[in-house]
Amino acid sequence: RQRSSVSGTPIALADRRAVRQRTMGVPLTDERWRAALADLATEACNEVGTGAAIEETATLRYARTDQGIDVAIADPATMAAAFAAAHRERFGFVSDDALVVERVQIEAVLATAPLAATTVVAIDRAAEEVEVAMAGRVHHAPLHRRDALGPGAQVAGPALIVDDISTVAVEPGWSASVLDDGTLRLTRTARPAAGARADTAVDPVRLAIFAGLFMGLAEEMGSALQRSAASVNIRERLDFSCAIFDAGGHLIANAPHIPVHLGSMGDCVRHLIASRSADGRGMRPGDAYALNDPYRGGTHLPDITVVQPVFAGSDTPAFFVAARGHHADVGGTSPGSMPADSRTLADEGVVLDDVLVVAEGRLREAELRALFAS
Structure with missing residues (x-):
C-alpha cells in the first residue's frame, strides 16, 4: 500500500x-x-x-x-x-x-506491528482507457487510479494502475488484487500459448546459448567437487577436470579445467560403454565407475577418472558425467606414484579398469580401501 x-x-x-x-x-x-x-x-x-x-x-x-x-x-x-x-x-x-x-x-x-489499513471506497470502472503495448501487441487497456482501488478490488490484465509517482502494468494473463492492508498482489491467471515447434536448422545464437549452458553445468560440477573434497590436490591445487558426454561417449561440454585431462576422458567413457555392453553387465542408475588405465583413456595412474551414467526415463543412459582428479598416491613404488625407475605400469600403483566405486548411490569405501592396499 x-x-x-x-x-x-x-x-x-x-x-x-x-x-x-x-x-x-x-x-x-x-x-x-x-x-x-x-x-x-x-x-x-x-x-x-x-x-x-x-x-x-x-x-x-x-x-x-x-x-x-x-x-x-x-x-x-x-x-x-x-x-x-x-x-x-x-x-x-x-x-x-x-x-x-x-x-x-x-x-x-x-515482529513490528503492521500499519493500520486505510479505508478506501472502491469503484467499479476505470478512470479512462489508453493504448498500451503488451505481450507483443497493442491493447486498449483500462487505466485505474491506485487510490480508488479498495480492499478486495480485482483488476484483470491488460490494465494500468497509476498513482502520483508510480505505474503498475498488469499484463494479459495476469490479474491484480488489493489485499486488506492495501498491498497490491499480481497473480498469473493464464499461461502463454506454446510457440510453434522450432526447426532443426543450426542457429549460431541458439548454439552459443546452449554451449554456455552446458559449460555452466560442467563448471558447477567442478565447484561441487572442490567444495566437497578432502584432498588438498582437489580443494586447493584444483588438479581436476569435469565434462559432460552424450550417450555415445562423445564430448558435449567441459569446464575450462586441465586440457590434458579432457583430451582422453571421452575414451574412458566409450570404453565403459563398450565393455559393459559386450559382457551384458550394463549400467544402473546411481552407479559410478573408476578408471586410470592409460590403455583405456587414462593419463598417468594418479589421475583417476570417475564416470556416472545419467538416466532420463529409460533403461539406457541418456548421457554421462565424468570427473578426473589427481591423487597424491595410488600405491606406487615411490611416494607420489610417479617413480623415475619404473619398468612396468604396476610399478606406478594400482591400475583401475572399470571399477564400481558407487553402487546404487552408496560409496563402496571398504572395497576401495582393500583394492588400494593390495
Whole structure:
C-alpha cells in the first residue's frame, strides 16, 4: 500500500533482529555447543526485547572436510539426517565420517506491528482507457487510479494502475488484487500459448546459448567437487577436470579445467560403454565407475577418472558425467606414484579398469580401501 519510492517506511516497519554466532569445531555428540546456544539466545533476546521468536541453526560438516551446511537445531539423529539429505542433494553423495558442529547461530526476531489499513471506497470502472503495448501487441487497456482501488478490488490484465509517482502494468494473463492492508498482489491467471515447434536448422545464437549452458553445468560440477573434497590436490591445487558426454561417449561440454585431462576422458567413457555392453553387465542408475588405465583413456595412474551414467526415463543412459582428479598416491613404488625407475605400469600403483566405486548411490569405501592396499 505504501508508495513504491525510496522512503523510511520500510525501515520503520522492519522486524527487530539480532544475530549471534559462535565457532565451535566440536563433534555433534559433544553437548558444549548446546550450552553455547543458550548463552547466545540470552544475548540476542536482551538486545531485541521480550517476546522475540528464536531461530536456532548449526553448521555441520564432515570431519575431513571444510564445507559446512546449515541445519535446524534438533536431536542429533534428526540433525544428522537433515545434513545427509542436504549433502546428497548438493554434492551427490554421503559419507560415514563423523559430523562436526563447526558453528552455531541464534537469530532473535521481534515482529513490528503492521500499519493500520486505510479505508478506501472502491469503484467499479476505470478512470479512462489508453493504448498500451503488451505481450507483443497493442491493447486498449483500462487505466485505474491506485487510490480508488479498495480492499478486495480485482483488476484483470491488460490494465494500468497509476498513482502520483508510480505505474503498475498488469499484463494479459495476469490479474491484480488489493489485499486488506492495501498491498497490491499480481497473480498469473493464464499461461502463454506454446510457440510453434522450432526447426532443426543450426542457429549460431541458439548454439552459443546452449554451449554456455552446458559449460555452466560442467563448471558447477567442478565447484561441487572442490567444495566437497578432502584432498588438498582437489580443494586447493584444483588438479581436476569435469565434462559432460552424450550417450555415445562423445564430448558435449567441459569446464575450462586441465586440457590434458579432457583430451582422453571421452575414451574412458566409450570404453565403459563398450565393455559393459559386450559382457551384458550394463549400467544402473546411481552407479559410478573408476578408471586410470592409460590403455583405456587414462593419463598417468594418479589421475583417476570417475564416470556416472545419467538416466532420463529409460533403461539406457541418456548421457554421462565424468570427473578426473589427481591423487597424491595410488600405491606406487615411490611416494607420489610417479617413480623415475619404473619398468612396468604396476610399478606406478594400482591400475583401475572399470571399477564400481558407487553402487546404487552408496560409496563402496571398504572395497576401495582393500583394492588400494593390495
